């Protein structure tokens with residue numbers, strides 16, 4: 001019996017009891033009840049002030065603030081965590097929306113202050129501690145304004161703007177627009193998942209840090225260089241990026257720009273929250289097929305950094321290769337993020353097989369993998385095309401991919417002559433891909449070797465990891 005009086009034994013028993021109590025609290029969710037009661041107890045010692053946001057004004061017109069607060073509250077994660085809420089289907093397939101229920105109470109935190117919202121009939125009531133009101137209320141309402149504006153912006157339909165040739169001075173830099181409906185998303189793009197996540201989190205921090213930069217009075221911008229062979233997903237990536245950000249796309253055709261000032265004007269005439277795109281920049285620079293000078297282009301890139309119109313914009317440039325491009329374009333700090341788009345490897349192939357053929361695995365996969373290990377490579381576009389053409393028979397699709405991979409350069413030439421010469425013909429005249437284009441055409445073994453030297457196994461395997469996402473100081477600061 002003396003053991004019962006042993007202090008170590010008592011301590012042990014106490015620990016066991018506390019542990020079990022904690023387990024019971026968590027398992028039975030009693031913890032939530034305890035927290036709730038504690039909050040009520042705490043509230044008892046505070047004085048609250050209430051602010052009502054009515055749905056309609058005195059003349060029965062809609063109160064815009066009510067709409068903004070409603071949009072804002074429905075986006076809060078606390079809606080998801082509250083005791084009950086309404087679920088509705090959204091516009092997109094499989095989309096489920098959470099919507100406040102009448103009499104639901106939502107909790108929010110802002111600058112360390114706790115704020116409650118009560119959804120009454122036709123009124124939203126804000127409950128805030130008197131002690132916090134002076135410090136928090138005004139910035140909190142501004143915060144609601146800007147968040148709901150962003151959310152409204154996200155819901156609207158996107159547009160694709162293209163520049164047309166101007167006639168006379170007053171027609172300079174005119175944009176024509178069509179609805180932007182490209183279905184590409186980051187999920188549909190075959191890309192190293194690590195890299196994809198890095199890009200997504202980079203964009204997410206871009207969106208978040210916007211508020212921060214606004215407060216500092218700094219221009220908030222992001223620029224990307226996408227480089228890699230034809231058909232590797234650069235244009236699809238731009239569409240995915242625009243869909244991800246819900247930004248309009250301004251696609252600049254440099255051959256239709258009359259001079260440097262016209263290019264500047266185009267930027268000035270674009271709206272905020274947009275992606276400005278110049279595709280095949282290397283081709284324009286090497287062919288000199290634009291009236292815009294190199295310094296005009298550099299100023300255009302830097303214009304994003306220094307002028308007001310750089311706000312809330314993303315700029316994207318694409319190239320087939322960086323090797324023959326003037327170093328001034330590539331110098332650190334000019335374009336924030338460089339992303340390499342390599343030819344298809346086995347991992348990308350598996351992503352394509354999954355999305356195009358619904359195949360997670362197949363008995364022919366080991367054979368495909370072996371061929372990829374030997375250095376054969378096609379672009380994702382080429383593999384995708386073979387899969388689409390044979391989508392009713394996965395085995396036939398895989399066999400045709402294997403055949404194309406085995407025949408490699410020459411085979412690919414045969415496979416793509418028609419498509420490449422029509423769809424991508426003029427793109428292949430420049431620098432790096434100029435040599436590659438020989439392979440895609442009919443230039444034979446030397447060109448194949450040259451092509452492999454440029455884009456072969458070594459590059460695909462080892463350099464894509466290290467080069468594909470070059471973060472520089474500026475970018476990290478932004479993120």
Ligand SMILES: Nc1ncnc2c1ncn2[C@@H]1O[C@H](COP(=O)(O)OP(=O)(O)OP(=O)(O)O)[C@@H](O)[C@H]1O
Pocket residue numbers: 188189190191228229230231232233234235236237320341380381382384424427
């Ligand atoms: N990485 C990829 N993942 C999924 N699909 C891809 C990928 N790359 C290419 N494709 C498919 O191939 C087609 C052509 O791709 P895209 O136009 O994006 O290539 P690109 O790199 O822009 O080529 P180019 O340099 O010739 O403009 C698209 O229909 C796209 O769906």
Ligand SMILES: [Mg+2]
Pocket residue numbers: 234235236279318
């Ligand atoms: Mg493209």
